[in-house]
Amino acid sequence: MIKSSRIQILYFSIICLCACSPKLAVNVEQIKITKEQLADSSLTAFIAPFKQEMDAQMRLKIAESEHDFIVKRPSSNLMNWMADAVFINQTRNVRLSHPAFCLLNTGGIRSSIGKGDVLLNDLFKVMPFDNTIVWAKIPITSLEKISAYLIKSGGEPISNVKMKNGQLLLSGVGEKASVNYFWVITSNYLFNGGDNMNFFQDAVETIETKTLIRDVLIQEAKLQEILLNDSKSRIE
Amino acid sequence: MKRRLFLENFVLTSVGILLTDFSFGTTSLKTENNEKLVILHTNDTHSNIDPFPKNHSKYPGMGGIAKRFAVIQKIRKSEPNVLLLDSGDIFQGTPYFNTFNGVLEMKCMSKLGYDASTMGNHDFDIGMDGFLAAKKYADFPFLCANYDFSNTILSEATQPYKIFRKGGLKIGIFGIGIKLNGLVPTSSYGDTIYQDPIEIANMTAATLKKQKCELVICLSHLGFEYQDATKVSDIKLAQNSENIDIILGGHTHTFMEKPAIEKNKRRQNVIINQVGWAGLQLGRIDIELSKKSVGNQNIVID
Incomplete structure (x- = not known):
């Protein structure tokens, strides 16, 4: 160099x-x-009014962060935080009739979150896409397809489920309990075949919430005040 | 000074490249028949207008389009023949995009004097109508050879290739896009027909050679390389190509320390370069071309 x-x-x-x-x-x-x-001053001046307009909307403080939140396969604190935020938000007032977990995509997390103030700007950068939340009810026989996908991809954000030795372990299910279906809470992008998550085609029932994932992240970050840091790997 | 750097670095970094001829003492001298071209390129800038924040964990204070402009202007001052190119994914990644729907990106790229770009998958993120609305502010062409937009609102908005003339040289540039199915919601690309990238690339490159271009450049958003052997990539495109000299890639956000060199179907070398993403780097390829080197065989790197 x-x-x-x-x-x-x-x-x-x-x-x-x-x-x-x-x-x-x-x-x-x-x-x-x-x-x-050094920057070209004429271009900086040209951008300034755009920046001002954007900042007026975006520099709103939402929460604080005591850690750097990063994306790292198979599992990292930002991947865990995002999946947890969506799962907790979606199941807070719901009585589940089947096991449920959240599955998002690593490629969909577009930025890290630095230590310090968490601004609206930061959450837009993490989740710039206008993706919405979809619930998909999937037969238990398709669970292995999801495990295989996670092994192949190297890891995606998951919540309320763990992977051990290549097997997905659903939460709240005793060994003897017979489970026929489970719900996956995901994004409309993935549900519609994005990132080749083709197992969503096996869904027998879907709920389209029309809720933006980003709005949920904003809502949950506000509630937490200090972002909850869980860097423990969920995929082993 | 520049010459010294060239030599020093040649010695420093050319390990692994088999050289059969060391007579470059005369090769980089400008003669009447030779012309120097400087190709500057970016990919996957993803709406990164500002530099990264100072507290960013990976790229503190780095990047920024106004800084890139300063670097480009400095090069233009000393080099008469400069082309500035982009390999797609201009859109999506910062709140500038959510706030202004891609208009600011197009306005800034026009100010930087981009000569051409191709479309990446994220350039469909606000639909074809969204792209079209932002593109009004672009004074450079979008080159897309393998997206057939005939039955869509983009039918007039792009062109397969463009021939640039710089210092007596003819440079043919075309664009190749990635398969949209599975990457982009169908509603966002509508009746766009995806045509085989390698087939179309070879067809287009042959057309450009026939039109006596001394250099053929492909702006590709296919991605550098994949583990999945069935997936088409820049490496595969290079290996199966004829008549392409340089592939400027994107999509995989690959930071390359040095360009990759692949042999094409005729055992000629093809240069592949990509500069990561977010405008953190600007690729610069200096190339000296003979104006007489017209024909179906162009550059061979030994």
Whole structure:
């Protein structure tokens, strides 16, 4: 790595041969846009009124965080927090007739949350998509498809369920209890085949809540005041 | 100074590249028949207008489109032939997108002087009508060769390729997009027909060679490489291609220390480069081309 003024440059050079002509040179750099790099002031000025308008809406403090919340497969504190927020919000006033758990997607968490104030802005960055919550009732025979998916993907955010030795263990189910169906609380994106979660096609019943996942995250973060940190892995 | 850097770094980082000829003492000298082109490129900028916050755990204070602009302007001051390109996923990722529906991204990219972009899957996130509304503020073309938009509202909004002329050189650039099914809700891409990326890429590249382009560049949003061997990627595209010299990739957010070099169907080398995401890096490819090197065989890197 070479430091050239304010820009850190990774150089890569190769010699090219042109089939019927003199040799040509190719030189490739990956120019890092560093913290120290100065900004073009005219563009900063152009962006300023947009930033102001956005900030007026977005810089609202929602909660606080005592940790860095990150995304890391198979399981991390931000993945756990997001799945828990959705699960707790959705089941708070519900009497469940079947086991239920939340399954979201790691790829859908678009940012980490830094230690300190958690602004509305941060939650929009974590969940920028206008995805809504869907409940899907799935036959127990399809549970293994979900386990197989989690093994293959390397881990997705889950709540109220654990994975041990490649098996999903539903909460609140005794060994002898016979379970025919379970509910998965998820996003409309995944339910409709996003990220190839094809097991949702096995659903026998669905509830489309029309509730935005982001709105639920905002609501739950406000309730918690200090974001609950659970970094224990749920996928082993 | 620049020359020294070139040589030093050549020695430092070219390990692993088999060189059969060290006579580059004469090769980087500009002659009447040679022309230098500087290709600058980004991918997956994802609405990152501002730098990352100072308390960000991974990229504190890094990135930012106004800083990128300053870097680009500095290069333009010393280089006459610069192309600025993007490989898609301009949209989605910061509240700027939620607040202004992609308009600010298009306005800023126009100010930076982008020459062309292709569409990534996230550029469908507010539907084709949303894209079209934001695109009004883009003064650069969107190149999409394998999305057939004929039966959609985007039928007039994109073009398969564009030929750029820089310093007497003809550079053919086209765009290749990823399969939308499973990535984008069907309602957002409607009657778009997805055509085979490799087939269309080869067809388009052949057209560009026929039109005597000295260099053919593919803006790809296929993704660099996948574990799933059945999935098409930039690596696969390069291996199965003819007539493509450079693939500027995206989608997989791959930070590459150096570009990948793959052999195409004719055992010629294809350069693949990608610069992660969020505007954290700007790719720069300096290439010296002979104006006479017209034909169906172009650059071979030994």
